[in-house]
């Protein structure tokens with residue numbers, strides 16, 4: 001019996017090569033579907049708004065010191081840009097395959113589901129990096145207009161921001177593989193990142209008075225904190241009554257190792273669980 | 285030889301059994317029709333052959349390879365169309381199909397031509413560089429069929445491939461499927477269009493309530509349930525007397541039964557081949573009852589289908 005008779009002449013590419021194929025076409029889809037440009041426009045709007053406000057009102061917080069400038073400009077808004085990117089590119093990455101039935105086109109092919117997941121993740125990461133790049137360029141452009149140098153802490157902050165992006169995308173992909181409805185996964189991810197995480201963080205810190213080390217947004221504080229000098233203390237307890245005594249308020253600030261660990265662990269856990277969920281999820 | 289095999293293949297949704305212990309081995313170059321009423325479990329079975337869902341028990345094998353545990357290997361040379369897939373709406377057929385071609389490892393040098401060829405085969409050349417988002421249902425279906433044929437697969441799994449196509453599209457797809465048989469391919473397709481199945485399939489597998497009822501060659505299946513007789517349908521231009529049908533025609537040599545199926549339509553079953561069929565036509569015409577058409581009944585498979593399905597309800 002001749003085996004070759006019916007076997008395919010095509011050699012199915014390695015899983016790694018297939019990851020690249022998925023990344024390429026997902027990026028093409030982002031560009032074509034205008035998803036990328038909408039996100040770019042939002043980033044541009046935030047940038048223009050900041051540029052105009054700082055240029056016109058010349059707020060002291062921005063303009064008294066180099067570090068203060070980067071802390072006020074970058075430290076307060078970059079996490080927002082990252083979260084938006086995560087929602088835009090990751091919010092329905094997996095759920096959309098089920099809801100829109102595009103999975104029926106791609107999945108029944110000689111390709112592992114993990115290659116599809118990872119390929120889409122990398123595409124979302126690249127697209128978000130481009131967005132983050134634009135925001136970084138605008139930040140630096142303004143910074144160099146007002147001050148001559150760039151503080152070394154900005155480099156650190158940028159690296160932390162990248163790690164945060166990785167963690168946020170890990171989380172949004174995980175969340176989007178929990179659901180079969182795109183709008184549901186997008187909405188819940190947005191609510192979680194924009195309100196719930198911060199709310200829990202404040203409740204835990206303020207009422208329960210323990211350090212909210214298990215909240216991703218708490219870890220992301222290091223992006224802004226590294227730009228303040230001196231670095232804020234891990235735990236501060238202040239009295240609420242002038243002159244001391246009475247009820248106290250404890251505030252927590254993630255230390256750099258803590259922040260890195262929180263973001264890193266969030267990524268690893270959500271990536272693994274998200275992959276397993278997608279592997280096991282049924283198209284029905 | 286290409287093959288697909290279900291070994292005790294079972295799918296349960298909670299307490300509900302969508303497919304129950306399907307054992308079926310199909311091997312060789314042929315087209316097998318997969319029949320059964322709505323909800324019988326056809327799509328469920330096909331989804332397990334493409335790893336869209338996991339079996340609760342048992343396994344699905346393609347060319348001897350387990351689809352769930354070794355998906356990449358099992359589907360290496362398979363073309364599939366399950367339910368109605370959607371394509372990323374911002375991509376064009378050329379881009380979407382090139383993506384599939386890359387995933388399946390069609391060499392770089394052949395990709396462009398293969399994509400253009402299958403698109404032409406499905407008569408979508410004009411649309412190859414337009415975005416899929418604005419396509420009609422049938423146009424998308426054509427692209428999905430094109431994607432199933434893209435890598436010249438040895439095994440083709442199709443779930444109601446002609447739904448949504450216009451009449452010409454249906455007949456074109458049938459011709460494509462017939463042509464595949466000539467190329468050493470195994471085609472397994474579900475369908476509700478029995479005339480289509482009689483036309484293109486060599487064998488049929490029928491399921492109901494998640495259980496296999498019969499799997500045999502088309503002639504065997506029809507012969508087994510029509511008692512080995514042939515059936516012709518006669519169309520008349522005016523109503524005919526009952527007597528003539530039940531007495532005269534039923535009394536002709538070799539005629540097993542004759543009945544009116546409408547005011548001006550008769551159904552006659554007879555034993556014997558083409559000679560008997562010709563003599564019978566002569567005899568009926570001589571009766572001067574206004575014969576305007578005379579053709580072998582196309583509903584043979586339908587009869588079998590209805591008999592089998594009601595028997596298992």
Ligand SMILES: Nc1ncnc2c1ncn2[C@@H]1O[C@H](COP(=O)(O)OP(=O)(O)OP(=O)(O)O)[C@@H](O)[C@H]1O
Pocket residue numbers: 284297300301302320321322323324325326327328329
């Ligand atoms: N996710 C699910 N949960 C529960 N039951 C399901 C699910 N998917 C399918 N079923 C049931 O499984 C049975 C088989 O469905 P299937 O889609 O395989 O039928 P089919 O033979 O393809 O029917 P049709 O001819 O209508 O396409 C049906 O009764 C259906 O209700």
Ligand SMILES: [Mg+2]
Pocket residue numbers: 326327328443
């Ligand atoms: Mg079906």
